[in-house]
Amino acid sequence: MRIPLLARTHLGAVAVLFVLTLSACLLVAGLPRAMQSSFDQALHEALRTAPAEQADLTVTVASMSKEEDLNERGQFESRDQRWRRLLPPALRPLVVPTGTGDSHMSAKTVVTPLQGSGGTMFMNLGWLSDADRRVDWVQGRPPGKPSTTRFEGETIPLIEVGLVESALPAMDLRLGQVKVLGESHYVAVRLVGAFRAKNPNERYWSHNSDILSVTRILPPGKLEFEKHITTVMSDDGLAVLSGDGRNLSYNWVLPIAPDKADALATSDLNTAVSEFERVIGLQASGSFSPYRVMTALPKLLTDFLAAQSTAQTVMYLVLGGLLLVAAGVIVLAVQLLAGRLDHTLALTRARGGSLRQVAGTGAALTALAVVPAGLVGYALSWFVPGPVLPVVHIGPLLVMAAAVGFAAAGLAFAHRVPLDERREDVATARPSARRLTLEVLVVVLALAGAYLLRTRGLAASAGFDPFLLVVPIALTLAAAVVILRCYPYPLRLLVRLAARRPGAVPFLGLTRAARARSASVLPVLILLPALGVSVFAAVISDGLVSTQRLASWQQVGAPVKITSRIEIPADVIDRVRKVAGVEQVVLAQTGRVQVGYGAERAEAIAVNLAEWRRLLGGAPIDVPTGSGAFVSPDLKGRGTYEIGWQSRLKLPESGVITSVPGFYSQGKFIVMPLDQLVRPAVNTLLIRGNPAVDELRRMVPLGTVESQTLALAAIQDDPLTSTVRTTLMVVTVALAAYALVAVILSLVVGAADRARALSFLRTLGLSDRQAQRLTVLEIMPMILLTALAGLLLGLGLPEALGPGVDLSSYAGDLPVGDYSLDLVTPTALATGLAVVAVLGAYAHTAISRRRSLGAVLRVGDLT
Known part of the structure; x- marks a missing residue:
């Protein structure tokens, strides 16, 4: 035949198939790239925001004697080159x-006491290569070259050092x-200079915070803080810096470039870091001090993998459903084209x-339609940023092959016998026992799979659990089986009721709906997952948003919170009250208190609970x-509490609380009225309103200002969180569009048969208005039942999947389990389908009215 x-x-059917194939190939090739690109960005952000001392690799070794000392820069540089050669590929x-980025080498002592300080001041010696x-x-x-000096009758080294100006x-x-x-092996230092960091905020100083600021430590059992500072010496000072008699370590920092990390x-x-640690440990042969790799990179990667696994779980579910629906719509378009060819073939x-x-x-x-469309969709996917995965090449090929294969197989089956006339609208074939058994088995396995997923949880092995994909598919198939098997029975009951009424239109419309051809199976299999997954995505998205908001409130405990290490003066509090945007200020005092008269301690907050x-x-x-003391579960059941906090307090137990928003969520804690304190030392302000955070930070320089709005933004702006939310939104819109296309195609596929039936009835006196009502009654029952089933499936999937959809990583570590029944989106989808179906019915009757009865009645007649 002449294919052109x-x-x-x-041309119309070919164009529809072309557009649908192009969109499906673009989705199957572009979405995985976009998803993987978002994973890469999330990994880059996780490594970039983590402290450098956690993300970078630091090779360190302690010098315990003069034989292990490194006395010149060249010894450090040679080892640095060795460590880099040992890096796994x-x-x-x-x-x-x-020499680039934050790469550097250092030598430092720790806990080096300063003579005459009584053990409260420590001045460590340090050297930085850059x-x-x-x-x-x-x-x-x-600092310059070292010299010597006399101390207690001995000659000791005198090293020139500098230290940060603030010290x-x-x-x-x-x-x-x-x-x-x-204390025994003495060394003298001369303070010759003070410095400031050129950029104190760069990641480099995460490795050397001991040099940039004074560290204050309160030893157990003491009341006075220890002060520690690390000085800086010149390269010449290395010649006299020895580990003999002091705690000296040498460090080589190998920084990680976050933007070069690959989520795949x-x-x-993780394996490479473990191998590097093993190899570095073997380099200490013959030395008392082993080389070690100090890094938290494996933990960062493990945490990222856990968050990524959750994102993949959700995206595999929704994207898998989207692609299946897209493939189903393509098959429906192929069926439309095959119906147009039926008479010719x-x-x-x-x-x-x-x-x-x-x-x-x-x-x-x-x-001729799908191959160019597939190639165009594949080409357009290269404009989507992201790594090229195997599915980018394989996906479009599978879509094209499936469309062509379905067309060939369907036509071969339909025309296996010449002039094989079939009247599926007259009687419904009785299903065989084998088919009934298979359908029951599908339903039972789907319910059993959902039960097992909730009870057993995820597989212990790392990676994606295939059970998460199998269960939703099984539930969708089970729902489709139930609909296709059960929907004719209530319709037949309605047919009997309609038969008793004088009008013929309800009877004819419901009869045709009850005797729907087997071709109606495909629209159901498309609409059901489309509605189910889109409702599931909408429910998950709503639950995620509400839980993120709850997490931000629990993190802060108020619209704005100011906490300070010291008491906030009354005049500062008055100025805070006058800041623009401040509506209410609640005073509070926090601290660690004594419970009883023993060694038991608990965290406490004193606040006016009513305010x-x-x-x-x-x-x-x-x-x-209420009043009195509200205590954590670890402190409950004691009746009256003796509390030591500035003065002795005696408070009755008023209740047990599991957490205090913005303050405590575990351990031992107490909430008490602020007026119980003899003289409250306010160190916390809870603020209602929307004041400028920077202004509050300026007014309370020693305080920490937290905002619920900023906390929520920090949760939502996380790359993986943004990816999940964007994917859910895009999939919801795309599935809604595919569902509408499926309704339109299902109308068009049966248009010829429906037009023929209406033409026969028009010869018997059927009016145009009656034809419209008949068409609506024929197509609406299946659409409404499928929409209802899809709605119930989407609402039930979050509960059915249970622990498989753990979105706590994207909601401030709170479990996302409150999937409230927000029916706005599902109702909009179902209404949209109904409206499109009704409009299609009216359009169909309008088109049929313009056709000649003779032309329509001869369509398909072969004798």
């Missing part, structure tokens, strides 16, 4: 080259001073055409009501 001529004759591209690039000397001069007043030091360090290779990176078969010729004609015409509750008006969190 057939294509021009049936998977890690090598991620580590930045020597200090000249990192700091600006603002006082004195950079001078904090440690009560002055430039030019000579200080002796150590995360597991390989039947004549060909009757005139001696072979079955191969008939099937080949349909396959060739289908290929706090008014401040939270409309928030998804609440605080207890």
Whole structure:
């Protein structure tokens, strides 16, 4: 046959098939790339925002004697090159080259006491390989060569050092001073300069925070803080810096370039880090001090894999449903094209055409539409950023092959016998026992799978659990089986009722609906997953949004919260009250208190609960009501509590609470009235309103300002969270569009048969209005039942999947389980389908009215 001529004759059906195939191929090739690209961005962000000392690789070794000392820069550099050569291939591209980024080497002592400080001040010795690039000397001069001095009758090294400018007043030091360090192996230092970091916010200083600021430590059982600072010396100082008699370590920092990490290779990176640690440990042969790799990169990668696995779970479900629906719509379009060819191919078969010729004609015409569309969709997918996965190449090929194969197989089956007339609208074939058994088995297995998924949880092995994909598919098939098997029975009851009424239209319309042809199975199999997955996506998205809001409130405990390490003065509180946007300020005091008269301690907050509750008006969190002490479960059942906090307090137990929003969620804690304190030392402010956070930070410089709005933004702006929400939204819209297309195609597929039936009835006096009502009554029952089943399936999937859909990683670590029945989106989808079906029915009758009765009645007549 002349395929181009057939294509021009049936240009409308070919064009529909072309558009649907193009969109499906674009989805199957583009969505995986976009999804994987989002995973890469999320991994980059996770590594970029983590402290450098956690993400980077640091090789460290302790020097315990003079034989293990490194006395010059060249010894550090040679080892740095050795460590880089030992990097496994998977890690090598991620580590930045020597001398770039935050790559550096260092030597540091720890817990080096300052003579005459009574054990409260420690001045550690340090060397940075790139200090000249990192700091600006603002006082004195950079350190120079070491010398010697006398102390207690002995000659000891005198090392020139500098320290951060802010440490001078904090440690009560002055430039030019000579200080002796150590308890037995003494060394003297001369303070010759003070510096400031050129960029104190760069990740480099995460490795060297001990150099940039004074560390205050409160030892157990003591009341006075210890102060620690690390100084900086020149390269020449390495010659006299020894681990003999002090805690000295050498460090080589190999920074990770976050933007070069690949989410697909995360597991390989974990293995590579373990291998690197093993190899580095073997380099200490013959030494008392082993080399070690200090890094939290495996934990960061493991946490990312857990979050990614959850995202993949949701996206595999919704994207898998989307692609299945897209494939179903393509099959429906192929069926439309095959119906247009039915008369031509039947004549060909009757005139001696072979079955191969008939099937080949349909396959060739289908290929003429789907192959160019598939290639265009595949080409457009390359504009989507992201790595090229195997499915990018394989997916479009499968779509094209499935369309062509279905066309060939369907036409071969339909025309296997020449002039094989069938009247499926007259009687319904009784299903065989084998088919009934298979259908019952599908339903039972689907319910059993959902039960097992809820009870057993996810598979213990890493990666995606296929059970999560099998159960939704089984539930969808089970729902489709139930609908297709059961929907004729209530319709037949309605037919009997309609038969008793004088009008013929309800009887005829419901009769045709009850005797629907087997071709109606395909629209059901398309609409059901389309509605089910779109409702599921909408429910999951709504649950995620509400839980994210709840998590932000639980993190902060108020619209704005200010916490300070010290008491906030009354005049500062008054100024805070006058800040623009502040509507209410609730005072609170937090601290650690003594419970009873023993060693038991608990966290406590003293606050006016009534005022706090008014401040939270409309928030998804609440605080207890009443007076007395509200305690955590670990403290319950003691009746009256003796509390030591500034003074002795005696409070009755008023209730047990599991958490205090914004403050405590575990451990031992107590909530008590603020007026029970003799003199409240307010160190926390709870604020209602929308004040400028920067203004509050300026007014309380020693306080930490938290905002519920900023906390919510931080949760929602996470790359993986944004990806999940965007994917759910896109899939919901796409599935709604496919569902509408499926309704339209189902109308068009049966248009010829329906027009023929209406034409017969018009010869018997059927009016145009009656024809419209009859068409609506014929198509609406199946659409309404499928919409209802899809709605129930989508609402039930979150509960059926249970632990398989754990979105807590994207909701502030709160479990997303409150899937409230928000019927706005499902109702909109169902209404849209009904409206499209009704409009299609009216359009169909309008088109049929313009046709000649003789032309319509001769369509398909072969005798």
